[in-house]
Amino acid sequence: MKRSALPAAAPKSPRTRHAKDAPARARTQPESGKPRPPGQEEQADRRHEILEIAAELFAERGYRATSIRDIAERAGLLAGSLYYHIRSKEALFVEIHNTALAAAATRITNALEGLTDPWARLQAACLEMLEIQLNSGSLTLPIMNNLRSVPDTVRDVLIQQRDDFEKIFRELVADLPLDGDIDKNLYRILLLSLLNSADGWFREGRLSRADIAAQILRIFRHQQS
Amino acid sequence: MKRSALPAAAPKSPRTRHAKDAPARARTQPESGKPRPPGQEEQADRRHEILEIAAELFAERGYRATSIRDIAERAGLLAGSLYYHIRSKEALFVEIHNTALAAAATRITNALEGLTDPWARLQAACLEMLEIQLNSGSLTLPIMNNLRSVPDTVRDVLIQQRDDFEKIFRELVADLPLDGDIDKNLYRILLLSLLNSADGWFREGRLSRADIAAQILRIFRHQQS
């Protein structure tokens, strides 16, 4: 309710503000880390930056708790200016989710390259999924849990996209020499539920991500030969 | 954005409504199932009903996506009337969470009664936790995931309360004859993460809750003797 600490003054006349105070870093250079070749690829670059900022906020606060003004402020814009780059908040969220899922899929597929042992493949996938899920900075984080707070129109699209993504794990689990009385469907669902909510239980400093992946496989490995 | 279908008329003068149309079931009897001894225990009964309604809505839509007016409408009241029973939305949520955690703790403790084998105890706890998590109707459902969308002031209280609750599972896991290279802390965290997000992956009709609990233990059971 009261997250932003106001300057404790000027409570009157909210419509005579003269800019240069709220956006907090407007009108400075875009401060990109690279030396920035000044002639090209600058069009969709700003948009990508905005997508990353929005993804980070959505990841740490959820869809509804993240306002358009929050995203705009972090990007150094005013709220209305965001609509030059995006069509709506829902469309922004869906696009973030789609590109994140696609990026995660290719990252996991790449991490599997060269591995043949089914358990080693599963462990590599778990580790890569943990890295993805715990680096909420970049645009690779799917927000696949927390679908409760998202509007109905958005959720259906996300679920469809998520099911496509989970096909990777469906094949991984299918190749496992699991005992016959273990339901492979539930097995995969439980494993994915763990990984998807990783940022809910992960504590920095204890076990490394590789250790956790190894521990997960130590639990989920059964009837190995 | 447009969840409530308006009556498609009367767009003007929104402050001359004459009641008896919006609350949908105002002014009827409290419709309690019991024959209702009409002299007593009626004070806190209405309040309990409101807590249950709010708990159900919070569970299925999340904290921010559930408005005071949603809760009030489901209870047959107007928004302002809710404040006769509650102090604020945050306090309502915290109270729901506390009573839910307490109820869940006693349910699980009761389910453990008489069982001595550590694996049987763990399975009973898992099954009871599943029942709790999948019956979002009553006031026993903790909302322990989804803490991202909750305000900062509330989250700290919930986390403290949740840690107390998880002590039950801490002892359950401590009694397990697990292999030495399995981190019991992570083991418990992963198991709880599964159970807490159960309503995110459970699909009605496939496996029964008891089957799922058995499957979970088939996965998490190691080095048994």
Next chain:
DNA sequence: CTTGCATTCTAACAAATGTTTGGTTGTGAA
């Protein structure tokens, strides 16, 4: 009937929300 009390309504408030419109700026091309 009257009084008191519990419960709900009516009506508004300020703030926050997603979004739109029209203007302003800088920059590169002509």
Next chain:
DNA sequence: TTCACAACCAAACATTTGTTAGAATGCAAG
């Protein structure tokens, strides 16, 4: 210089939000 255009600002809009204040309602006790 002029032109065009991409990117942003300024200012508002209509809703929705949590919350409050005061007036009605009904019911039980006196």
